[in-house]
Structures are given as structure tokens and as C-alpha cells.
Amino acid sequence: MQHNFERLSEHILPLSNSDNFHVAKNEWKLVGVEIQEDWDNCPCGQAIKELCYIQNQLNGNKTHVGNVCVNQFIGIATGNLFAGLKRIASDNSANANEDLILHAYQLGYIYENEYHFLMQTRRKRKLSDKQMTWKQKINLRIVNQTVVRKNT
Numbered sequence: 001m002q003h004n005f006e007r008l009s010e011h012i013l014p015l016s017n018s019d020n021f022h023v024a025k026n027e028w029k030l031v032g033v034e035i036q037e038d039w040d041n042c043p044c045g046q047a048i049k050e051l052c053y054i055q056n057q058l059n060g061n062k063t064h065v066g067n068v069c070v071n072q073f074i075g076i077a078t079g080n081l082f083a084g085l086k087r088i089a090s091d092n093s094a095n096a097n098e099d100l101i102l103h104a105y106q107l108g109y110i111y112e113n114e115y116h117f118l119m120q121t122r123r124k125r126k127l128s129d130k131q132m133t134w135k136q137k138i139n140l141r142i143v144n145q146t147v148v149r150k151n152t
């Protein structure tokens with residue numbers, strides 16, 4: 001199934017102040033991301049596992065869309081955010097990529113000193129024991145807030 005712009009627009013416009021999509025899309029800001037093991041649906045009709053929570057800055061309405069629609073139609077770039085998230089979810093000693101670190105900080109998942117630490121060490125293969133422990137602790141916190149595993 002294709003990402004259906006009409007269906008997405010029919011969902012977004014009633015939640016927006018403007019009734020013109022090209023104006024309305026600018027009212028929205030990314031406020032959270034999530035990877036689910038179970039399938040969810042984007043308002044466009046596409047089955048998704050990578051969810052982007054967005055909030056309207058003018059009226060406070062909230063909804064979620066898939067990672068493709070958030071980039072393609074809402075115009076919010078997430079880059080390699082989800083690839084980075086999957087990587088640290090499967091290995092908590094892995095380095096988060098730049099997009100993930102930036103968004104994790106902007107979305108409030110990590111503190112400023114953690115942001116600087118992750119940025120400074122994002123290409124490092126060798127860390128001291130203390131640094132590795134810190135990195136794992138930060139990665140675990142990001143994953144706990146963004147990855148929803150099946151309850152079964």
C-alpha cells in the first residue's frame with residue numbers, strides 16, 4: 001500500500017488551525033519517537049513500526065504518523081534516527097549516530113552533558129570502562145523511552 005497523501009491530509013487538517021495543508025504542516029513539531037514490535041498504522045493507511053509523535057504548536061493537538069510521512073509530507077527530517085535507535089536497542093554498547101543523539105536531546109530523552117559526551121565519542125571504538133558504563137546507561141535510558149517490546 002502506498003503512502004496516501006489524501007488520507008494523511010484528511011487526518012491532519014481537522015487537527016490543525018489552517019485548512020491549507022502546506023500551511024498546516026508547519027504548525028506541527030516532533031515531540032517523540034517510538035519503535036514498536038507490533039504493527040501500528042499511519043493515518044495514511046500504511047502499516048508502520050516506526051512512530052513519530054507530533055504536536056500542533058498552535059492548538060496543542062497530538063497525533064502520530066509514520067517515519068516516511070513525517071519526512072515526506074510534514075517536512076520534519078529524522079535522517080538516520082531510527083537506524084541509530086535500532087542499533088543501540090540491539091547492542092547497548094554501540095555508538096548512537098548523530099541524528100539519534102541530536103533528536104534524543106531535542107526530545108528530552110537525554111541531558112546536555114550526555115549529549116556532549118555522546119557527540120564527542122560517537123566515532124570512538126575504544127572507551128575507558130567508566131565511559132563505556134556511562135554510554136550503556138544513556139543508551140539504555142533512550143531505548144527504555146522509545147522502544148516498545150511485545151508483552152508476551
Ligand SMILES: [Zn+2]
Pocket residue numbers: 003004008042043044045046065066068069
Ligand atoms: Zn504514512
